[in-house]
Ligand SMILES: Nc1ncnc2c1ncn2[C@@H]1O[C@H](COP(=O)(O)OP(=O)(O)OP(=O)(O)O)[C@@H](O)[C@H]1O
């Protein structure tokens with residue numbers, strides 16, 4: 011059942027078309043993450059849903075009610091801002107209860123709600139402090155608490171963790187995931203950190219230049235990107251892309267010539283007609299080193315040891331380098347010549363418009 | 375070693391400032407204790423506190439003190455209240471914002487004397503003033519502001535002069551207000567009034583304190599407006615302390631009593647400052 015429906019949403023700033031027809035439907039209780047490069051319109055989309063920006067076309071419907079023209083205070087949404095936006099002159103308790111006091115909720119009820127929220131976010135000891143007397147993580151929790159006390163229909167988060175240090179970010183990420191499990195409220199979360207996106211989301215929405223590029227579960231986006239943009243955006247290190255200019259159809263297979271060597275791709279996984287040239291995409295973990303007779307050969311430029319694994323940068327030709335994943339204690343040395351085997355079942359093909367033209371087989 | 379060098383290097387300016395302050399102050403104290411009337415030169419004998427007695431028992435003294443305080447408080451209230459409201463109004467972008475801002479600020483660049491002349495001759499004059507024209511065209515008797523409501527006239531003039539200062543400070547302060555806080559409040563269900571009341575006013579606390587303190591310094595010594603418009607009259611109705619001192623020194627040629635008055639003004643300024651700063655500090659600071 012659709013809970014929040016966004017239909018053909020448009021946003022024009024004076025001279026800039028920031029949202030170009032967004033269509034999205036979100037079911038109740040879902041955790042949806044918007045990701046995309048800087049300036050793609052994530053914040054604009056979130057703020058338009060919140061009613062802080064007015065849309066210039068399209069509609070937004072929440073729980074069966076059209077809220078496109080409704081004032082943000084009447085939309086029953088709560089937002090957590092990147093800068094936390096706590097009220098600096100109020101204590102933590104007053105920050106938490108501000109919305110309730112405005113709504114003329116009874117004192118006893120306010121007290122009870124503030125108590126239970128502050129207990130669940132470990133803010134009990136801080137209730138009498140002002141925001142400037144709190145650490146970044148504590149401020150973050152107050153901002154989240156302020157959203158929770160109101161029991162809104164949807165939570166909106168705009169890069170809520172980006173001002174925290176790395177360790178705290180991981181911890182808050184877990185707390186958010188736990189919170190979502192506990193409350194079961196619909197959440198929309200904007201980030202440019204794809205680890206956050208992959209770990210928190212039920213569904214990820216990838217935005218590019220004001221349009222939705224692809225919507226799907228984190229794994230779908232990882233394994234079955236619709237376009238080269240998504241393929242490159244998701245995954246660290248990035249997917250390797252190698253251009254192939256010669257393709258020959260041979261009965262059951264396509265013979266693709268990659269840097270002078272032929273690899274064979276099952277023809278039934280091709281959708282649409284056979285193009286003249288393709289770009290082959292293959293993730294670092296889908297290639298393995300072999301003694302000889304691999305699909306590709308190259309020279310190791312650099313090995314990055316990350317402890318649990320290692321990434322080797324390989325020079326395949328004068329203008330083509332790729333990254334492969336290697337075991338943690340690899341013996342690889344800089345300058346060494348190696349041979350690679352590609353896991354064809356995980357390989358994907360893009361046409362010259364950067365759309366995907368191959369189908370990933372169902373996982374066994 | 376290092377500290378003595380710093381002190382040595384700072385000494386000239388510190389000494390200069392001290393001298394700058396001490397010499398006039400001690401001369402005033404000295405003059406206030408001697409007989410020093412320009413009409414009777416040479417008779418400068420020590421008179422103790424008699425000059426103070428003369429000043430305090432002067433029939434103009436009580437009105438002058440109360441006028442000074444009324445003027446100060448009224449102008450402070452008018453400029454702060456109107457200043458906050460107007461700056462909140464012109465904070466949102468609208469067509470012609472730049473021009474409106476310049477117009478609102480511009481009275482501050484007009485000399486107090488000119489300000490008083492404009493109000494006296496163009497606005498409040500009972501025959502050809504704009505106020506007279508307005509009441510006449512509405513069928514009322516024109517009011518002779520300067521003689522009927524002398525202190526109020528001065529308050530209007532001085533407020534007009536100082537309102538731009540308040541607006542200037544508040545507009546600048548409003549620009550540093552966090553927009554995300556306002557948006558957060560909006561999402562919490564706050565109306566424009568709630569945001570103004572619970573976010574903007576507390577945000578303006580410090581600027582309000584600054585405006586109150588700076589204006590106090592200048593408003594205790596308002597002189598040109600009174601001199602040019604009402605001349606302190608009728609009677610003592612618009613005489614403040616500064617004008618009373620001028621009256622003693624230059625109209626009655628009594629430098630001794632004027633100096634005593636000056637010292638009293640210093641005292642009053644300190645008392646007012648003490649209470650104002652405490653009140654402002656307690657109620658408004660973050
Ligand atoms: N008030 C505005 N007036 C004009 N253009 C704007 C305005 N606000 C945003 N834009 C433009 O709209 C586009 C989308 O902005 P938005 O803030 O949504 O990006 P974002 O995806 O949140 O980026 P980031 O990851 O950097 O926060 C940008 O190109 C920006 O320049």
Ligand SMILES: [Mg+2]
Pocket residue numbers: 052053054
């Ligand atoms: Mg943003």
